[in-house]
Amino acid sequence: MExxxxxxxxxxxxxxxxxPNFLRTAVFICEHQKEGSFGFVLNRxxxxxxxxxxxxxxxxxxxxxxxxxxxxxxxxxxxxxxxKISGGIQIVKGVYWGGDFNEVIDLLxxxxxxxxxxxxxxxxxxxxxxxxxxEMDTKSWILSTANRNLLFNSTNTDIWxxxxxxxxxxxxxxxxxPLDPQLN
Numbered sequence: 003m004e005x006x007x008x009x010x011x012x013x014x015x016x017x018x019x020x021x022p023n024f025l026r027t028a029v030f031i032c033e034h035q036k037e038g039s040f041g042f043v044l045n046r047x048x049x050x051x052x053x054x055x056x057x058x059x060x061x062x063x064x065x066x067x068x069x070x071x072x073x074x075x076x077x078x079x080x081x082x083x084x085x086k087i088s089g090g091i092q093i094v095k096g097v098y099w100g101g102d103f104n105e106v107i108d109l110l111x112x113x114x115x116x117x118x119x120x121x122x123x124x125x126x127x128x129x130x131x132x133x134x135x136x137e138m139d140t141k142s143w144i145l146s147t148a149n150r151n152l153l154f155n156s157t158n159t160d161i162w163x164x165x166x167x168x169x170x171x172x173x174x175x176x177x178x179x180p181l182d183p184q185l186n
Contacts, residue, residue: 007034007134010094012146013041014165017176019142023071028161029127030080030148032091032099039129042069042078044121044153045161052110052122059110064117070127079106081120082150096150118154144173 007013013029015021024043031041046068053062055077069078080099084090087105090098109115129137137143146165155161166173 007031007039007138007145009033010097010148012148012152012165014144014146014162016142016144021142024127024142026162028152028165029070030093030153032080032093034134036131038131039134041127042080042121042123043067043127044155048124050124055124056107058107062110064110064120064122066122066124069123069125072126072128074125076125078123078126079103079120080123080153081106081115082154083115083119086114094148094150094153097148097153121154144169 009032011031011034013027013031015024015027015029017026019025027046028044029041030044031039033040044067048066048068050066051062052064052066053059055066056062066077068074078100080093080097081087081090081101082096082098084092084098084101086109087098087101090101093099106115106120134143138145144166146169152161152165152168155164166176
């Protein structure tokens with residue numbers, strides 16, 4: 003993939019990136035404009051269920067993910083059920099960002115959404131104007147294209163590895179690199 007960032011781009015952290023917020027992460031970019039970029043870390047599951055965050059859903063055990071270090075007191079979601087949730091923005095074919103949250107609550111209360119159809123995030127990953135390009139220039143990120151299989155992968159901790167393997171070539175080898183090459 004060329005170095006063009008668009009909505010639907012998957013940012014894969016360089017294996018040696020030291021930033022603890024993005025260590026071996028896959029970030030789904032939902033918005034990229036001159037003013038900045040916005041996305042969600044896909045492979046950092048929190049030790050909290052949705053029902054612990056929303057009182058009406060106290061029994062709900064849907065997982066919640068760390069979306070990124072910005073506004074970690076906000077809840078966001080992506081989904082693949084536009085026929086059930088209105089108002090979402092299609093980012094890649096069959097994957098939508100946001101929508102009517104009241105509809106989501108209602109569907110969850112009626113058990114009409116399954117876990118592989120929706121993902122919830124606390125916080126988000128954000129970059130100001132030019133910041134993400136600077137990180138690209140220092141080779142902090144490897145670009146890939148997101149797809150439904152990666153975004154809604156049930157083994158979420160392996161998304162970073164799976165996406166690198168899809169790129170093949172030299173990237174396929176990176177999944178086995180140590181966190182710190184000096185300790186090798």
